[in-house]
Structure formats: C-alpha cells, structure tokens
Amino acid sequence: MGCNSITPVIEKEYIMNFLVEEINETDKLYLSISGLITWSAYYYDRVKLKELNSEMDILLCGTIIKPDKNGSGTFNIKIPINENINIVYFGRNKYKIWNRNKKYINIINDIF
Numbered sequence: 001m002g003c004n005s006i007t008p009v010i011e012k013e014y015i016m017n018f019l020v021e022e023i024n025e026t027d028k029l030y031l032s033i034s035g036l037i038t039w040s041a042y043y044y045d046r047v048k049l050k051e052l053n054s055e056m057d058i059l060l061c062g063t064i065i066k067p068d069k070n071g072s073g074t075f076n077i078k079i080p081i082n083e084n085i086n087i088v089y090f091g092r093n094k095y096k097i098w099n100r101n102k103k104y105i106n107i108i109n110d111i112f
Helices: none
Strands: 015-025 028-037 042-052 054-066 076-081 088-089 095-099
Touching: 015 095, 028 042, 028 054, 028 095, 042 076, 054 095
Parallel strands: 054 088
Antiparallel strands: 015 028, 028 076, 042 054, 088 095
C-alpha cells in the first residue's frame, strides 16, 4: 500500500531537524532517518521504498492525527540499503540524502 491522498508523502521541507546517518551493522548497511514533521496535524504512518537500478526513493507516508489515537510528529526509521543501491532520494521531490561513492553523514538541520 503506497502513499495516497489520505496518506500523502511528507516532503523534506516539512521536517525540522532532519538527520540522516549511515549505519554499518554486521555486514549490512542501513540509513537512519529522523526528524520532526511540522506539517499541520500529520504524523508518520509508514514508509514506501522504490528501487530502480542503482537508486532508491524513500517516501514517508503521513496521516492525520485522530482524536482517539496517539500520534507524534517525530519519527526515526532505519532503512536497509542493498549492495546494488548507490544513491538514495527522499520524497517525491527526490531530495538526495545519500551517495555510496561519497562517504559522509548528511546532517540537515534547517527550518523550511
């Protein structure tokens, strides 16, 4: 199930303290992505991953907080990165967050 009009994609510009870290665990590579969603009453619902050739898109699906459920704008997700993936983008706007050929920790700490 993907993001849709009820669970839209949360784009990077709606996230404060956006942080991406590369994690190596037991011969497996992960990206840890965290932040605070500032888009009205939305919170993190699920993640959709799309892989095409050597690229991956990460779509953070949001949903509206309901009065009878607890919800938070903060999120922290851990995404496994397969060996064939060289570039990772975030959101439909394809904001580049990771490149295998450039070893760095990408800390983005801006507000809009």
